[in-house]
Amino acid sequence: MDWLTTVDHKKIGILYLIAGGFFFLVGGLEALLIRIQLWKPLNDFVSADTYNELITMHGTTMIFLAAMPMLFALMNAVVPLQIGARDVAFPFVNALGFWTFFFGAVLLNVSWFTSTGAPAAGWTAYAPLSGPAFSTGHGMDYYVLGLQIAGIGTLIGGINFLVTIINMRAPGMTFMRMPMFTWASFITSALILFAFPALAVGLAALMFDRVFDANFFDPNNGGNAVLWEHIFWIFGHPEVYILILPAFGVISEVISTFSRKRLFGYSSMVFATILIGFLGFMVWAHHMFTTGLGPVANALFSIATMLIAVPTGIKIFNWIFTMWGGSIKFTSANLYAVGFIPTFVMGGVTGVMLAAAPADFQYHDTYFVVAHFHYVIVGGLILGIFSGLHYWWPKMFGRVLNETLGKWTFWMFYIGFHLTFFIQHFLGLLGMPRRIWTYLDGLGFNEMNLISTIGAIMMGIGTIMFFLNVVITNAKPQNAADDPWEDGRTLEWTIPSPPPEYNFKQTPLVRGYDAYWKEKMDGHKGMTPAEPIGSIHMPSPSILPFTMSLGLFITGFGLMYSRDWTFITEHIGFYVAGLGLLITFGSMFLRSVYDDHGFHIEPEELEDKGVKA
């Protein structure tokens, strides 16, 4: 119950981690099933239809239900601490964001258990394949409504982080003293703010096409299928930066901590992050080179895309220069961070190859593309998340993850990863198409696919090893020091692990970049407080975020089955949808009428006790 009503950002971070971790396992299982199907030619382990469901759900799950929530987990757990804030700007909205994500995710996955099966039009849901003419049944309805509900959660989460970072920094924490992870979260949140509404419109239009016979994307009724591609990618390309920028942030923190050096070129890092975020919006049509936009459009988008390599290159060199001459400690967190660099570089290089429009006609829809984006999202993002988890685990849970097991896990995962995806570049160059259920013998694909599958199994084992580590660690007592790595540089390491509900007994006074490190170098034991000890105001817990999201979940169901359920009268689905909206709006009404006065923690009660986890 405590967890259903919590508005504490640290607990919400843990909720995001549990849910995201769960869906990472689900998406991983789907990936393994795909790879088992492809391990030999003419395999019939799963049917062609199931295969389409598997790739669609794997891509969708990994991006929206695993990677984003795990990043939100880190952001929730860390950002307020790094800026010296007691809380986020909108604790209630923060909880609401989690629950809408969660119910959207559940709705999407319910589709597996229905008679018409899961969505099967690919995670990009290209029209008209995703429209009512080709995707009969309810699979795509689950996609549209599940993502719509989850997307609301992401959007309000993004706004929450933006306001928190702009308005709630501790005294002295200017923008140019903000830790890189906070900067990355800031830019990511801005991208979310401008990208997700476009997706919301696309999904709504597709929903109207499917449920209410609208004609947005159906060429037979004057609709335009390319319009879907534009709307999807104007969201979809920024989305990949939404995913990767926080990973960049993690890498910057981890590398500088474990090299015991200030991040090289801090201001150029900030600038590069902003520039990447900005350019991210200018390049969406590089996903559409083969759609037929014409040579002028292709040339412009091709050049714009290659430009992104410049700020990205700056970041890579800065990380390397940070390590240069540092006294490097290869903890598990740092192994992941260092492993990230060459892998991400490779993903970037193949990205530039794909950005050359004429070459893309060759690579398009082959395994070369699959290899490229997995180098970026697994070799970049997932390694970044693992790095961040090892790094901040003590802060989140008060326990240090087992280092030996952590290193074994890293090597298992890392080797498995390269086995799986390196070879796919060559499969692609040989012409193996993406999104195919099976392939013929004698095309020269057999051995490489087998190796790829073995690699995927190794990654699976690695993931299980990580979860084992979590279980083992959880059995240990909570005894992590405030600054368990001893070289902590930023504010989160100045408070107990795990932090008390109110984070900072006294708001710290920030006197420079790497605030804590600066105090250490000046010979101080901790931060200078910026205020006297006093009574602290906290928001009260609430069940309303949960009920609001539950209402949306019910609405989604009702809409989907508006035509099928006729057992009492017609359109029962619409009544169900109405009921759901009533629950949601009713909860909103309650929220607006009863002001939350919260409660106060008085100075006598301020003992440093952390969240229970």
Add this chain to the structure above:
Amino acid sequence: MSTHSHAEGHLPHEPEKATLEGRNKVLGFWLFLGGETVLFGTLFSAFLALRHQVLDGPQPNELFKLSLVAAATAILLTSSLTSVFAIQALHNHNVKALINWLIVTVVLGLGFLGLEIYEFYHYVHEGHGFTTSAFSSSFYTLVGFHGAHVAFGIFWISSIIGQLMKKGLTVVTAPKVYVAGMYWHFIDVVWVFIFTVVYLMGKVV
């Protein structure tokens, strides 16, 4: 920091920005409107891409009754003005005037909504249903999204009026009023674009 420290009667000039909560709300709402801008921008793009696909349905220039739309526009723009008066009353701490101006705003909003419903009803009779063509789908989606925003605004401002009557003007209610005012202006601005892009351009080509 705490919301209780400002006793009633000692309201600062801009009570909506007196507390951190209030400032957060106002900033958060500005950002939210940024997202809404993208939302409507995407809807406009879809409409622009599809507006010539009328199939067998009526052409926009046969369909639209500009006099009706102009009346609706005038009503909505006036309501923006009355919401400005409401915010002025807020800054003068005149709760009575504030409530009255909000009520006028809501009534004007209802008038606009009434005209819009009548308009839609009329179009459907002319053979311009939601499913008629790509033009009609995108038309109803864009204009309807705006109408839904107006309807939501009416509920929202009404609930704020209720709170003002019960609790008066405090540092808790003031940001709510202020933010609702911002929302109302935003809806108005969007309507100006709809009037231009949908109706006027529909009459021209």
